[in-house]
Amino acid sequence: MWKYILKRLLYMIPVLFGVSFLVFLILSLAPGDPAKAILGDQGTPEAIAQLREELGLNDPILVQYFRYAKNLVRGDLGMSYKTKGPVSKEIIARVPTTLKLTLSAIIIAVIVAIPLGIIAAVKQNTIFDGLSMFIALIGISIPIFWLGLLLLAQFAQKLGWFPAAGADSWKSFVLPGFALGFHSMASIARITRSSMLEVIRQDYIRTARSKGMTYNNVVRKHALPNALIPTITVTGLQVGYLLAGSVLTETVFSLPGIGRLIIYSIQGRDIPVVLGCILVFTIAFSVVNLLVDLLYAYVDPRIKAQYS
Amino acid sequence: MANNVNTKARGPIIEVIQRLAKNKAAMIGLAIVILLIVLALTAPLFYDYEQDIIKQNIPERFQKPNKDHLFGTDEFGRDLFARIIYGSRVSLSIGFSSVAVAFLVGGFLGAVAGYFGGWLDNIIMRFMDIFLAIPGTLFAITIAAALGDSIRNLIIALAISSVPGFARILRSSVISVRDVEFIEAAKAIGASDGRIITQHVIPNALAPVIVHTTLNVATIILTIAGLSFLGLGIRPPRPEWGQILSDGRSVILTYPHITASAGFAIMITILALNLLGDGLRDALDPRLK
Numbered sequence: 001m002w003k004y005i006l007k008r009l010l011y012m013i014p015v016l017f018g019v020s021f022l023v024f025l026i027l028s029l030a031p032g033d034p035a036k037a038i039l040g041d042q043g044t045p046e047a048i049a050q051l052r053e054e055l056g057l058n059d060p061i062l063v064q065y066f067r068y069a070k071n072l073v074r075g076d077l078g079m080s081y082k083t084k085g086p087v088s089k090e091i092i093a094r095v096p097t098t099l100k101l102t103l104s105a106i107i108i109a110v111i112v113a114i115p116l117g118i119i120a121a122v123k124q125n126t127i128f129d130g131l132s133m134f135i136a137l138i139g140i141s142i143p144i145f146w147l148g149l150l151l152l153a154q155f156a157q158k159l160g161w162f163p164a165a166g167a168d169s170w171k172s173f174v175l176p177g178f179a180l181g182f183h184s185m186a187s188i189a190r191i192t193r194s195s196m197l198e199v200i201r202q203d204y205i206r207t208a209r210s211k212g213m214t215y216n217n218v219v220r221k222h223a224l225p226n227a228l229i230p231t232i233t234v235t236g237l238q239v240g241y242l243l244a245g246s247v248l249t250e251t252v253f254s255l256p257g258i259g260r261l262i263i264y265s266i267q268g269r270d271i272p273v274v275l276g277c278i279l280v281f282t283i284a285f286s287v288v289n290l291l292v293d294l295l296y297a298y299v300d301p302r303i304k305a306q307y308s
Numbered sequence: 309m310a311n312n313v314n315t316k317a318r319g320p321i322i323e324v325i326q327r328l329a330k331n332k333a334a335m336i337g338l339a340i341v342i343l344l345i346v347l348a349l350t351a352p353l354f355y356d357y358e359q360d361i362i363k364q365n366i367p368e369r370f371q372k373p374n375k376d377h378l379f380g381t382d383e384f385g386r387d388l389f390a391r392i393i394y395g396s397r398v399s400l401s402i403g404f405s406s407v408a409v410a411f412l413v414g415g416f417l418g419a420v421a422g423y424f425g426g427w428l429d430n431i432i433m434r435f436m437d438i439f440l441a442i443p444g445t446l447f448a449i450t451i452a453a454a455l456g457d458s459i460r461n462l463i464i465a466l467a468i469s470s471v472p473g474f475a476r477i478l479r480s481s482v483i484s485v486r487d488v489e490f491i492e493a494a495k496a497i498g499a500s501d502g503r504i505i506t507q508h509v510i511p512n513a514l515a516p517v518i519v520h521t522t523l524n525v526a527t528i529i530l531t532i533a534g535l536s537f538l539g540l541g542i543r544p545p546r547p548e549w550g551q552i553l554s555d556g557r558s559v560i561l562t563y564p565h566i567t568a569s570a571g572f573a574i575m576i577t578i579l580a581l582n583l584l585g586d587g588l589r590d591a592l593d594p595r596l597k
Binding site for chain 1: 450567582
């Protein structure tokens with residue numbers, strides 16, 4: 001097991017460098033001169049040329065990348081073109097906001113989705129099933145930013161129940177968490193339903209019923225633990241979606257998180273910051289995927305057996 | 309011989325279509341998708357792009373939905389119904405063409421990796437791992453931002469970010485049919501690798517790809533709207549759903565019809581594609597039902 005974890009962690013290193021190279025290359029090929037973007041309208045040609053020299057923008061791309069990679073090995077993400085401060089400081093300052101946002105999204109999604117999926121499966125082909133799956137379908141189809149705008153207009157601007165911007169208290173994360181988590185809720189509810197449906201048709205469920213266990217107990221003790229295994233995977237997969245979705249959600253709700261930092265930095269051609277944010281998201285995503293796989297092995301002894 | 313192959317191949321396809329036709333939700337989805345495509349294709353017959361879509365008509369601005377303007381008008385007095393219909397041209401054409409590119413490139417890479425295995429598989433899939441490590445649509449956002457916001461660049465950005473998904477799916481379904489007896493038989497009578505892949509492996513590995521394609525168009529249409537909403541996609545005055553939604557956000561309380569028209573357009577399209585995709589999945593794999 002430990003060997004497997006170590007192997008996975010080690011494999012993350014080349015992937016991360018691959019990602020950094022890929023994104024570095026793409027961003028360097030982008031039209032627009034970062035030096036011009038930093039200096040804005042006041043930049044004289046001489047000042048721009050001097051800044052390009054200072055930032056090392058005149059070197060070949062590979063040279064620039066190796067300089068970046070060398071710092072990356074030491075955990076140094078470079079300096080922001082805009083603030084002139086270290087990129088890591090910019091990002092760390094915004095981690096709590098994005099973390100709170102994605103966590104509240106996941107919590108809201110899971111709390112709503114699992115009961116919805118179970119009810120839909122246990123009461124298959126009834127009005128409960130229909131209603132749950134209808135909600136799930138809306139969740140899959142509605143764009144985050146529209147849902148976000150609607151929630152913001154109704155519950156923040158009109159009714160004033162929640163703040164319309166900022167990340168000052170837990171209240172600031174209710175609406176964004178709901179907007180971001182709604183889509184994941186739908187996916188999780190759907191997978192819970194279909195996996196539950198599959199499980200309740202298994203022989204061991206019939207066995208449990210025939211020895212006189214009540215239906216509710218069978219569902220709770222036998223069906224649910226087995227049915228939730230695919231749910232764990234899907235929930236883990238949603239993390240990638242949530243991280244990417246945080247860009248839109250943070251924009252709609254004016255939350256000072258990493259997602260918004262990416263958009264700001266893209267607009268300002270602040271390449272080191274964009275790269276840093278994407279790397280942080282990629283690391284978070286990889287770690288969560290690893291954790292999900294481990295959790296999977298923990299809850300399913302058949303998979304655990306494969307590792308040892 | 310040719311005849312024989314044909315009748316054999318037709319059977320399951322008709323069976324799939326029959327199963328799909330019995331699925332009411334999937335049929336609704338299909339009907340909506342077809343309707344959207346027809347509207348998008350015929351829009352220029354009813355509207356003049358310059359006159360009806362782009363030209364500002366300030367006296368008629370911010371009209372609520374009425375009989376002249378089914379969805380009302382926007383902040384420049386332009387008819388929202390016409391702009392939403394024209395917006396579908398943008399979303400659908402970018403959606404379908406990027407999926408087509410991703411399907412060809414990703415499908416090719418996945419089929420080659422799965423069929424040959426070994427070092428080639430390793431190189432291709434390790435490369436795909438790098439792409440897949442970047443969460444969700446973040447990669448598309450980065451490429452779109454880097455390339456600049458022309459339609460061609462958007463298609464490239466969205467296609468690149470969809471390639472790994474196709475590669476992975478085709479690879480695993482190719483692996484699942486690779487060692488089946490009929491492939492061995494084709495090899496035994498001396499068929500070339502290219503022929504075996506295109507004539508035998510891909511047709512038999514296609515079911516999951518078809519489902520993925522349908523759902524991927526939905527994801528891409530959502531991403532286009534998201535990109536335009538962030539100001540990284542389609543530029544005004546060209547009508548695009550995410551763009552229209554973004555335009556209406558400042559007046560969402562007073563004139564909610566602007567954001568609603570674009571929001572519903574996106575939602576119905578995604579819903580239809582999802583219903584169709586789910587229906588296809590059930591029809592292609594009856595074991596799941």
